[in-house]
Amino acid sequence: GDSVTQMEGPVTLSEEAFLTINCTYTATGYPSLFWYVQYPGEGLQLLLKATKADDKGSNKGFEATYRKETTSFHLEKGSVQVSDSAVYFCAQLRAYGGSQGNLIFGKGTKLSVKP
Amino acid sequence: DTEVTQTPKHLVMGMTNKKSLKCEQHMGHRAMYWYKQKAKKPPELMFVYSYEKLSINESVPSRFSPECPNSSLLNLHLHALQPEDSALYLCASSTHGVLAGGPNEQFFGPGTRLTVL
DSSP states (O other): OOEEEEOOSOEEEETTOOEEEOEEEEOSSOOEEEEEEEOTTSOEEEEEEEOSTTOEEEETTEEEEOBTTTTBOOEEESSOOGGGOEEEEEEEEOOSSTTTTOEEEOOOEEEEEEO | OOOEEEEOSEEEEOTTOEEEEEEEEOSOOSEEEEEEEOTTSOOEEEEEEETTEEEEEOSOOTTEEEEEEETTEEEEEEESOOGGGOEEEEEEEESSOTTSOSOOOEEEOOOEEEEEO
16 A cells, blocks of 8 residues: 655754655655654644655755655755754655545654754 | 644543634635644544545544534544543645645644643
C-alpha cells in the first residue's frame, strides 16, 4: 500500500551545519508531496510542497525536489539555525482509491540544533 | 484570514464528562479534517468532512462525534472518553473537497491538548 518512510531521528546538528532529512514514498500514481514542520507544543505548519516530478519546493531556506525515478523527496537546508529545532514530517497526498485526498505521513524526524 | 483556529487550547475532562472541541476557518475551504496525535507520533486521521458532509470516518469509536454546522465550522463532541484518548487533537482544512484531485494541501490549526482523567 501507499506509504512514506523517513529517516529515524533524532538528528542533532550544530548551528550553520548542513541538513538532510531523507524521505521516500511508495504510491499508486503520482501523489503530491509535502513537508510539514511541528514546533514544540504547536500544530503542523506546511513548510513546502511539490506536485509533480522534478518540481522543487522551497521555503525559509529549506528545499526538496520531487524525484520520481528514486521515489524520494529529501529535505535540505544549507545552514540550520537554533530556531529550526522541531519535528519534520514528510507526507504524500493519496491520489487514487477510496481514501483519495488523505495525507499519508512519515513517522517524523526530530531535529535539534545546538548553538 | 488565512488560518485555522481551534478552541480550547487545553482541556482536562473526566471519563463521565461531555465536552466539545471547536475548529473554525474563514478561507472558504470546502474540506475539514480531525486528526488525533499521540506524543512522538504522526497525526492519525479521524474524520473528513467534504462540502459539509461526512466523507470519511476512520473507524473512530462512537464516543467521538463530529459535527459540521456550516462550511466554516467543525466540532468534535466528546463523551465517556478513556484515559488513552488523551492526545493533541488537530483540525485541518483544504481548498477543495477530498475527491477533487490535484495538490489539495491541508492547513492545520494549533490543536487542542486533551487530558482525560
